[in-house]
Amino acid sequence: MAARPLPPPPLSGRGCIPKGNTSSSPNTSSPSLLSRIISGSTGSVIYALVGTPIEVVKVRKQAAPSHDGSFSSSLKRRGNPAKMLLRSRGTVMLNNGLMLPINAFPCLAAPGVTHTVPSTDFSICSRLLESCRNASKQSSGTFRMLQSIFRNEGFAGIYAGLKPTLVMSIPNTVIHLSSYDEITMRLREMHSSNSDDAYIPLVAGSSARIISSFATAPLELIRTRQASMIANSNVPSGMYHDFHYLLRQGGMRSFYKGLGPLLLRDAPFAAIYFLCFEKFRSNLSDTSKLGRWSGGYYKAQEMQVPASLDLLHTFTSGASAALVATILTGPFDVAKTRIQTLNKAAGANAGTLSCMRQIFREEGVKGLWKGNVSRMIKVVPGHSIMITCYIFGKKIFDDIL
Secondary structure, X not given: OOOOOOOOOOOOHHHOOOOOOOOOOHHHOOOOHHHHHHHHHHHHHHHHHHHHHXXXXXXXXXXXXXXXXXXXXXXXXXOOHHHHHHHOOOEEEOOOOOEEEHHHOHHHHOOOOOOOOXXXXXXXXXXXXXXXXXXXXXHOOHHHHHHHHHHHHOHHHHOOOHHHHHHHHHHHHHHHHHHHHHHHHHHXXXXXXXXXXXXXXXXXXXXXXXXXXXHHHHHHHHHHHHHHOOOOOOOOOOXXXXXXXXXXXXXXXXXXXXXXXHHHHHHHHHHHHXXXXXXXXXXXXXXXXXXXXXXXXXXXXXXXXXXXXXXXXXXXXXXHHHHHHHHHXXXXXXXXXXXXXXXXXXXXXXXHHHHHHHHXXXXXXXXXXXXXXXXXXXXXXXXXXXXXXXXXXXXXXXXXX
8 A cells, every 4th residue: 555645845845844854954944034035025015916906995895884874875775866767757866765856967867968057056966976976886896896996096096005015015924924834843843743733734824823913913904094095085195194193093002903803804814724725735735636737646656746736736725725714704804894994983992793793783694794705806816826926935045045
């Protein structure tokens, strides 16, 4: 009976100490810190540039409650006023139930017509059309909303919060992945037996994420606040203004607003992600069921697994693990966004669980996963790119440096 091949090392590339081998030698030394920084930074920059527009859409969807009593929310529940105009045969129903004739809204009946009357006569119509556009934005899909934001606000809108994202993502990624490497290596040195080590990625992933999230929590707060704002609003924007504003509002404590739901989202996410990633990657490396697409096919013939196939396995495992973790941690992400974007009067000081209960009470189960599709569109490919750049970047930069 053929011996079962050893699974690939988790994240530390050629420098990881294999399970059961605690000897110290040049071949088992961990990758250099510089190679970790460069590879982690490269992946995080690509992730930020690709994922920031989707993050803006996700935050704006999550930050706006479905039933907030506003005019646009009421329009959204009642339906598009243009459709109501056709159904009611020449009349428009306002938010208060009042029916007005079509002559009261000439720009709604013929938006392209230029009127000679003063523009103030159409202030009600302008507000109605603006409410229609807002309701349409809220109800549209991820890419339609992204297109709408770009049309109305330009690159400043779809890349709102990019500066704090770039400033945050590089140290966050480096601290997170490097800490995971170190914790995993230490735990495997302590438990060199062949017993099941499924707990190692759970403990190492969650611990590393807590460290990195706590270190970059103020930047995460500013990024979320900027992503939730309209680019052309009169509210001062920028990292300096946000830091100054938060410091005036509540001192240093305000920089960690929403830290509870942030940790409740990130720690389980990292634990689930790395557990699934290690298992998926190990299974793809061991199985022979996929033919030439599986690592076991080459190992059975005592051949080295092609680098391109190893790259594909890493990317696929990262995407699958991110999909599972994103689905399971969706409610915590919604609660984090609500707490970080609402003001004190709106109940921003409420706890994570109470915020989730309120969302469930007002919006149902669907509200707890609001914006999760946008989050998956960003997180799944983003984490695949980031983890792939980190693992293979360390091998490349270790050889160069």
